Each structure stands twice: as C-alpha cells, then as structure tokens.
Amino acid sequence: MRPILEVCELKKTFPITSGMFRKSAGVLKAVDGVDLAILPNETLGLVGESGCGKTTLSKMILALEEPDSGSIRFEGVDVVRARGSSLSQVRRGIQVVFQDPFGSLNPRRKIGSIIEEPMIIHREGARTQRAKRVRELLEMVGLHEDILPRYPHEFSGGQRQRICIARALAVNPRLLICDEPVSALDVSIQAQVINLLVELQKELKLSYLFISHNLSVVGYISHRVAVMYKGRIVELADAPALFENPLHPYTGCLMDAVPEARPRKSPAFRPQRRGGDQDSSGLSSGCAYRAWCPRAGGICAQEPPLLQEKGKGHFVACHLADPQG
C-alpha cells in the first residue's frame, strides 16, 4: 500500500542566542534527520519527552514551519514547496487537534461558526449546505445540535475536545494530527475521546499521527509506534512488538518509568536514574543517548547509529540492539 504521508531526512534547527546583542551561541537540532511514513487508515503513535521535537515535526508536516532540509510528501504533493492551490489542498487534507481544548477554541465565537469556519476558508459549499454539514459533524462526534448557538466556555474539557475534532473533520481530511489530544482530560473523559477517535477512524478511513507522552494511550490507539529522542526516531515498530520487546535502551527506560496502575509487589519503586533531565549538548558525535545507556560501548561514541530494520518491521537506531535478546 502506498503511504499517505512520507517524511524523508527531515531536519530543522533553531539558533540559540544569548547575551545582549543576541549573539549566536550555537544551534538546537530540534528535528535531526527523521524518516516516517503513514499508511492510509493507520495510526502512527509518536512518543517522546518534552523537547524531543515531536511538535516541531508535526508543525512541519502541517506546513506551518519550514524545514532546513528533507522532504515531506502528502498524497504525492511536496508539502515543503507547495504554494497556492496545492498548499491549500495539503492543508485541507491534513487537519490538527491540539492538546488544550481551552486555548484552541475562540471564546468569542459560537460553536456553530467555529465548526463552519474551515469550510468557509476552503470555500466549500453554500451556506445551507455548510449548515447541514455542521449538524452532521456534531452528530458524528456525539454532540447535540442544540449547542450550535452556545459559546466554548459553557462546555467541559471533553465536550470541547469533541468540538475541536468536529472542526478538524469539517473539510474531510485524510490525515489527522492529534497533538496530545487527551492529556488535558480526566481519565473517564479521556476514554470517551479515545473511543470516539477509534470509531471515526473506522468510519471515515482516516489516518492519525497520534502524538503523546502517555505510553499506555499510545499503545492502545496506535498500529505502529515511533519513539523520538533528541530529534531522532530511535525505534519504530508495530505497537505490540514495541511494547513487548523494546530494543532501544531508551524505549525500555521510558516504559519502566510509566507507573503501572497495579500496586507494586516489590518493597519500593526504584526507577533507574537515567534519561530525563540531563543535558547532552556536549555530545556532538556518536549516539545522543550513550551517556545514560547502560550498554554503551566504544562504537557508540564514534558514529551516530542509523535506523535499521532488526526484526520484521521493527526499526532501531542502536549499534548494540539485538532482537534475540
């Protein structure tokens, strides 16, 4: 099957400035050579800690940020170089749902006009057709049409996230980028929104790029999962394979850190103190993770590991990863 989205060798750096005259103090490699592909009707989960480049990557896919190098192709169209009508076609095909449903709805506009707006921007349908479509969308996300003349502040987080999803679906996108769509919601509401996303995918044959730091949510909703660390994909595999047999030490560390909703059997909770907080800007060559890696050897300091297939469909960027264990 042809992928709906192909990301190739994507790079983006931001200048770090300091001091009074904004002297350049180096560059931050936010996204450092990322390759990704999303198939039609597939959910690709993207996990990683804050600052690893998840959001920068999604912004480039949405053509909101220009990459330094590399290419992004959505349904055959070059997203980076798209202008005019082809750009508008890309923007229509890729929609986004943001993390904070309180900040992403305009408080001064009514729900009806919020959901209708994307159709107006993309010049879709006459007024009556649009009104009909808004009602359809509301039904799709499980809201009643009575809410059309109301304002965002009257709704709870879960309801607002449904409104955001309805707005994103208004122009019939094929790919939905969900940037932490449930992390601002309560557990019971989170489950409702996840179920809704799964249903909508079946119904509308959507693809999702599901960005989250919550591994259990990603594991539940994704077909494949990519783990990102310091701007690179370090592991990419089918969700079950990744969770049962993580090959990259960082993936293992992330999974150990997730508190399981099961009382501990061992006397105390003692995660290894690695990953997370530290700063690795000093490491210019080799593997970015080697300072915290328990297995790191000589080769790790010399060459950055490339993403290689080590098992069927299981890609890892680690010199020492061994699929047999």
Next chain:
Amino acid sequence: MADTDLTDGKANGQTADDLWNTREPEDRDVLVDIQDLCTYFYTPEGVVHALGGVGLQIGRGRTLGLVGESGCGKTVLALTILRLIPEPPGKIVRGKVLFEGTDLLGLDQAGIRKIRGNKISMIFQEPMTSLNPVFTIGFQIEEVLMLHQSHRAPARKQARDLAVELLDMVGIPYPRRRINDYPHQLSGGMCQRVMIAMALACRPSLMIADEPTTALDVTTQAQILALMGELKEETNTSILLVTHDLGVVAQSCEDVAVMYTGNVVEHAGVEDIFSRPLHPYTRGLMRSIPTLEARKRGEQLHAIPGNVPTLRNMPKGCTFHNRCDEVMDVCRRERPPMFRPHPDHCVRCWRYANG
C-alpha cells in the same frame, strides 16, 4: 471510636452513621484525622458545596493518595487543611481537622501560621510558577528556614549551609554552585526538587503534594516519586498525594481515598482498592485506563458515560447515580452514608448497605 461531636452533624442533616462509618484509625498511629469537613463557596449564582462532609485519616509516616477528577474538590481539601481557602467567597462551614490532636480549624491566625510550612508544608503542581523568578533558589530556601524556625532561627551563613544540604538531599548535582541559580536556569524536574527541598526544610510531619508530577515527563516523574518515597522513609513524614493518575497512586501510596463531587466515596488500603474496588465509580476509573492487552482483544475502552456534574447543580440522591450502571431506586432518592463492608475498607454506595 469517639462520638462526641455527633450533635453537630445531626443538626445539619448528616446522619450519625456518617461519622461512625468513616474509616477507623484502628491501632495505627493517626497523624491527621479529618471529620465531616464541609467547605462551601458563596457565589452570586448560589452556594457551591465544594466539600460535603469529608472524612479521612492519614497515618504517621504513610502516604495517602487522594484521587479524583478535576473539580471533585481535591485541591479545596488540601487548601482547607492549611486554612488557605479565600474567605469570602469560601467558608469552612463545619467539621474538624485534627492534626496531632489539635483542631486546626479552631486555631487563630497566629496559631495556624506556626503550623503552615513548619509542621505541614505544601508542594504545588507547577514548579516553574510556584518559585519566585527574581530570587535565587538558595535565597528562597534560606527564607523558609529563617521564617519558620523562629525559636532556633539560623543565621544567614548557617541557613546557607542547611540549604546546600537540602539541595544535596533532593539529588541536585553540585548544590553549592546551583544554589546561586535562578529558577529559570533549572529544568522542570529540578525546580520540583527545589520545591520539595523547601517543603522539607523544616522537617514537617505532613507534606501535601498537589499533583506534584503532572507537569513533568514520565522519566522525571518516576525520579520525583522515588525521591519522595525515599525522603518519606528517612524523615518519617506523612504525605497527602493529590493526583488524578491511578498509576502514580498504585506505585507510591499505602492508602487511597477516592473523591467524587466533594465527597470521599471510597477509602481503603492500596492493595484493597486495586484488587477489589467496591464503588462503581472507582471500578469505572480503573477500567477506563487504556492498555495494550485491551487493544489486542479488540475491546473498546470502558468509558464512564456523561460528565462530572458541576458542583452547582448536583443530582439528588447519590451524586454518581446518573452515570452509574448499577443504579438502584434508593440511589436516586437518598445520599448514601459511608458503609464499611470490610474492616479496613469504606465505601459510600447503597450496594453495600447490608455489609
């Protein structure tokens, strides 16, 4: 169990059972005993019952996890214990907060100020915004030491040494250098460590942590939780851990209280809560956690239908009845008191009326 203050409760429509059935201290050493605590907010739109008769105990040297969804009153409870509720519009209407035997609600301003930060300290959710950006972290820790330990207030020089020691204790590398840093120079995890150092500065008996790891990454969260666990063992401090994450509760608490719409609906040991959750709400919460296994079986996630009712228009009877899949007639009419189906397990649900 003491039954001296029942008259009070009765006058306000509370049944005597309500008080009798709160979780008994048993033989454990109870540090905080909260009884029938009610905090209301008087707003132009009406009275909001933020806490509607909360009862719970925190054992000495133990961690109590307080779980619940947003708006259920977790934070109001934490603020009520420290008497930090803004009055007006808020008012602590009735109840007791017995801390080491004294009722905190009966103290005057000077009295409570001696407790705050000294005997009971607090850690907030957002470490970045709870630290003052214009002072060094060293200055802020010293300030705590010099303000609270009035009888044995250390000189600035000594305070500095103590602050370095504290930073070292919470695992900040090169504390002597770091002490001159401003909050913006530290990462979120490091700031939370500084907050913990400040909270522990006066060796409190109780530390209230209001969502201490919600703003942090999972790996950082694991470190902070481990640190809090270690320090608790070292200093025998009790912790009231307010959170909405059941995983965090399972990993770091000994006791659990589940809150819903301003009331504790279930109170038990962590093993009991997870192996046999009794309240339909607790069960619903547990089942709504997504797992890979559930996905493999092709199961839909169990979602509790509906929304948390706003505190302004609470349903009659049991406040959970319109989202409950085991609802009975009595649930729609009357609010359930606390029942005690097992010696160490309390639940506010009519299903357990007969033991």
